[in-house]
Amino acid sequence: MQIVIGKYSGYCPGVKRAIKILDGAIDAAAKSKTNKNIYTAGEIIHNPRVVDSYLKKGVNIMKKSCILNPDDTLVIRSHGISPELKDSFKNMGADIIDATCPFVSKAHEIAKKLSEEGYFIILIGEKNHPEVNGIAGNIKTGCYAIIENENEIKNLNCRTKIAVLSQTTQPGYNFDMICRKLIGMFSCEIRIFRTICQTTNLRQKEAVKLASLNDVIIVVGGRNSANTKKLNCMAASVQKKTYHIEDEAEVKKEWFKTTDKVAIISGASTPYDDLENVRKKIESFF
């Protein structure tokens, strides 16, 4: 049996940075003499095992009903939040540490500028995803539409000028196809900003390539992680024997033959150690 781990697997740079910032905040709180509580605005990443480890360290997940005290620290995760929500947290007087991924911040900036310039913005991404909500929060009310697929384009009304942006983890083919259809449908000015992060792009391309070269694909990551689910779909469209698992405990011996070539890949919120643990589990079967 041959087992490879994807070159672009493990934490993405934005998640790595957010985790480092949260660890720094925990250290600082431990050293301070105040009764500092640490909160994260939503789960720090979409990975139940990692989130659980931070809950055990005393980190709290901010809920709508929570009120922050001036001594508290709130870490904004890599997905970012809307300016309005950020202001509401600031108004509570707590220390706000912004770990929004720079690629996501860039999408916020572009959305804000285009909205001020009067563009109607089409945001390609998942409705209700925190990153998409955060980007949309920079756009004037009623001046944007979030669409997930080409079928939703027909619901759009004609506009004088349009700008198109993407959730950072969208598959490139979906974004490109929707843009082509928009160009065919509207004769007005259309500005396109392919705000898909390069890491996601490389990870998705590699998933498809590995799926075509291997007999079994194991995708490791939270079932609540949008980018992991997309990666799983892309690999499964090429290799039927693709399995999405959260950790090594879910690996089953019957998925493999001794002669199989196996590739292990992961979403952006999966620590590299989890992939190594999956490799060891598979090796232990034979």
Ligand code: SF4
């Ligand atoms: S997937 Fe890309 S945009 Fe999203 S957090 Fe990671 S590096 Fe940033």
